[in-house]
Amino acid sequence: MILMILKGKTHCFGNDINTDYIISGRYKFKTLDMNELGKHVMEDIDPDFARKVAPGDFIVAWKNFGCGSSREQAPRALLACGIRGILAKSFARIFFRNAINCGLVALECNTEGMESGVELEINLTEGKIVNLQGGNVITASPLPDIMIDILNEGGLIEYIKKYGSFQKRVSSSSR
Amino acid sequence: MGKTISEKIFSTKAGSPVQAGDLVIAQVDMAMGQDGTTPLAIRSFEDMGGKSVFDPSRIIFIIDHNAPSPLEAVSHLHDLMRQFATQYGVRLFDVGCGVCHELMMAQGLVVPGDLVIGADSHTCTYGAIGAFSTGVGSTELAAVMISGKLWFKVPETIRVILNGTLPRGVFSKDIILYLAGQIGADGATYQAVEFSGPVIDRMEMDERFTISNMAVEIGAKAGLMAPDYKTLAWLKNRARRPYQSVYPDPDAMYQSTRTFDCSGLVPHVALPHRVDTVKPVDEVADVPIREAFLGTCTNGRAVDIEIAARILRGKVVHPDVRFIIAPASREIFLTALEKGWVETIVTAGGVFVSPGCGPCVGTHQGVPGDEWNVISTANRNFKGRMGNNKAAIYLASPATVAASALAGKISDPRKYLG
Ligand code: SF4
Numbered sequence: 001m002i003l004m005i006l007k008g009k010t011h012c013f014g015n016d017i018n019t020d021y022i023i024s025g026r027y028k029f030k031t032l033d034m035n036e037l038g039k040h041v042m043e044d045i046d047p048d049f050a051r052k053v054a055p056g057d058f059i060v061a062w063k064n065f066g067c068g069s070s071r072e073q074a075p076r077a078l079l080a081c082g083i084r085g086i087l088a089k090s091f092a093r094i095f096f097r098n099a100i101n102c103g104l105v106a107l108e109c110n111t112e113g114m115e116s117g118v119e120l121e122i123n124l125t126e127g128k129i130v131n132l133q134g135g136n137v138i139t140a141s142p143l144p145d146i147m148i149d150i151l152n153e154g155g156l157i158e159y160i161k162k163y164g165s166f167q168k169r170v171s172s173s174s175r
Numbered sequence: 176m177g178k179t180i181s182e183k184i185f186s187t188k189a190g191s192p193v194q195a196g197d198l199v200i201a202q203v204d205m206a207m208g209q210d211g212t213t214p215l216a217i218r219s220f221e222d223m224g225g226k227s228v229f230d231p232s233r234i235i236f237i238i239d240h241n242a243p244s245p246l247e248a249v250s251h252l253h254d255l256m257r258q259f260a261t262q263y264g265v266r267l268f269d270v271g272c273g274v275c276h277e278l279m280m281a282q283g284l285v286v287p288g289d290l291v292i293g294a295d296s297h298t299c300t301y302g303a304i305g306a307f308s309t310g311v312g313s314t315e316l317a318a319v320m321i322s323g324k325l326w327f328k329v330p331e332t333i334r335v336i337l338n339g340t341l342p343r344g345v346f347s348k349d350i351i352l353y354l355a356g357q358i359g360a361d362g363a364t365y366q367a368v369e370f371s372g373p374v375i376d377r378m379e380m381d382e383r384f385t386i387s388n389m390a391v392e393i394g395a396k397a398g399l400m401a402p403d404y405k406t407l408a409w410l411k412n413r414a415r416r417p418y419q420s421v422y423p424d425p426d427a428m429y430q431s432t433r434t435f436d437c438s439g440l441v442p443h444v445a446l447p448h449r450v451d452t453v454k455p456v457d458e459v460a461d462v463p464i465r466e467a468f469l470g471t472c473t474n475g476r477a478v479d480i481e482i483a484a485r486i487l488r489g490k491v492v493h494p495d496v497r498f499i500i501a502p503a504s505r506e507i508f509l510t511a512l513e514k515g516w517v518e519t520i521v522t523a524g525g526v527f528v529s530p531g532c533g534p535c536v537g538t539h540q541g542v543p544g545d546e547w548n549v550i551s552t553a554n555r556n557f558k559g560r561m562g563n564n565k566a567a568i569y570l571a572s573p574a575t576v577a578a579s580a581l582a583g584k585i586s587d588p589r590k591y592l593g
Contacts, residue, residue: 025537032218069295071312093365093394156314157222157314
């Protein structure tokens with residue numbers, strides 16, 4: 001079962017953050033060591049990014065986060081660098097699936113006006129995001145059942161290990 | 176209510192009638208992985224406790240992104256793929272065979288009506304022959320290798336109708352660049368696109384592939400075209416399985432329909448660092464170029480090399496430009512050799528690299544220098560894409576790339592196509 005309440009600080013980005021920016025092809029072809037890749041996350045657009053992240057932090061972005069290639073190294077390297085979840089107005093679909101499959105929380109919500117360095121609390125069960133400094137609350141779009149099942153198992157690897165294949169609905173305990 | 180191509184394919188593969196918005200678990204016909212994504216899929220397969228693959232004849236591995244290997248570490252990852260392929264009886268196309276998407280289609284591994292997943296975002300290319308094909312991540316590829324199934328949300332469909340007649344010197348690449356500018360990089364996110372109209376009807380298959388290939392650049396899950404007599408002729412002697420073509424119903428429900436007239440279209444260029452910042456070539460003419468690249472799953476086919484040879488015949492590439500050509504497959508390379516295009520281009524100063532992705536993804540074979548402007552036939556121009564975040568990448572048709580290589584600056588190809 002995943003942690004249903006997450007807490008962390010925000011790091012803000014704009015529209016169309018692509019997978020080449022998240023982890024450049026320069027690095028991803030060389031290794032399967034995600035901790036090594038984690039050091040280079042977002043390097044082309046924010047060279048100090050990896051050093052600024054504390055474990056459990058969130059990325060907040062606008063539209064089309066994760067567009068571009070299908071590289072799963074993108075969400076995995078984000079996780080390795082300490083990022084626990086992404087909040088965005090919308091995601092590119094392959095990234096969105098990859099994120100959930102790796103156990104990286106990805107929530108679609110209105111991120112208008114959010115700022116960097118703000119402490120957030122995310123209640124995954126209710127899909128609620130609370131700004132612990134300002135107090136305002138936003139609601140995320142619900143995830144499809146199967147994604148909740150996959151997140152509940154901690155990712156697709158654990159899910160397949162347990163069920164062997166995809167099931168229409170495996171748990172009802174998740175919300 | 177009638178159904179779109181996507182709804183029909185998912186109804187068949189899920190085993191019950193479905194419509195846009197439904198969540199389905201569907202049987203996959205083909206699963207593909209390349210060397211940038213498969214090593215991680217193999218790791219996931221092992222972590223999942225995978226003991227066997229669902230059907231070795233429906234899994235394909237292709238070594239194209241980093242081929243031949245530029246580094247020891249990459250050679251190890253390639254060997255991991257080779258070992259897995261041998262152990263489980265999976266077919267592997269090794270270094271030099273070509274780009275994954277070209278091989279999947281040209282080798283007849285995909286047929287109309289198929290549901291195909293590939294651990295590569297441009298898997299949507301096979302939509303041009305009427306297959307629903309889409310990109311997935313490594314762990315999903317591993318899940319499919321074990322179970323033969325994957326979950327999908329049946330997408331809504333945007334219909335794009337291309338009317339008119341494409342002017343001379345203007346190509347399918349110009350159309351899709353123009354459409355990216357009109358629709359935007361996320362204009363079709365989570366949706367499928369069905370392309371149709373007289374302009375598509377008149378196109379040869381090679382030209383259609385370019386359009387479906389770039390469907391993902393407008394966010395689409397698939398870029399479909401209904402098969403016609405050209406599709407069937409192309410598949411003859413290629414298709415390795417019997418198939419049933421799928422057509423949209425006349426009363427299919429579309430999310431929206433967008434009609435474009437191509438008669439007045441001019442060559443277009445996507446400006447750094449976004450595929451949807453698109454301008455007519457005249458507005459960027461005279462941007463100096465240091466590298467020109469012709470190749471990729473978008474435009475590395477025989478017709479693309481042919482047009483470059485036509486433009487370069489008897490001329491010399493500008494001394495400031497490195498003009499690199501990567502044929503999309505060994506067969507295409509052989510055709511280009513046989514027809515004399517390679518000789519023409521090499522004599523003009525062009526550099527051929529091995530069939531495969533070439534410098535597209537920035538790992539080898541043509542990484543640009545600082546402050547270089549590059550003009551490329553690829554599908555993506557993100558900052559850093561070709562391996563240097565201080566370079567600027569412009570995207571264009573093979574004709575515009577060849578003309579620009581000659582002139583040393585971005586140039587309208589129409590003046591070279593007498
Ligand atoms: S040619 Fe480029 S876009 Fe196509 S599969 Fe290879 S790296 Fe990807």
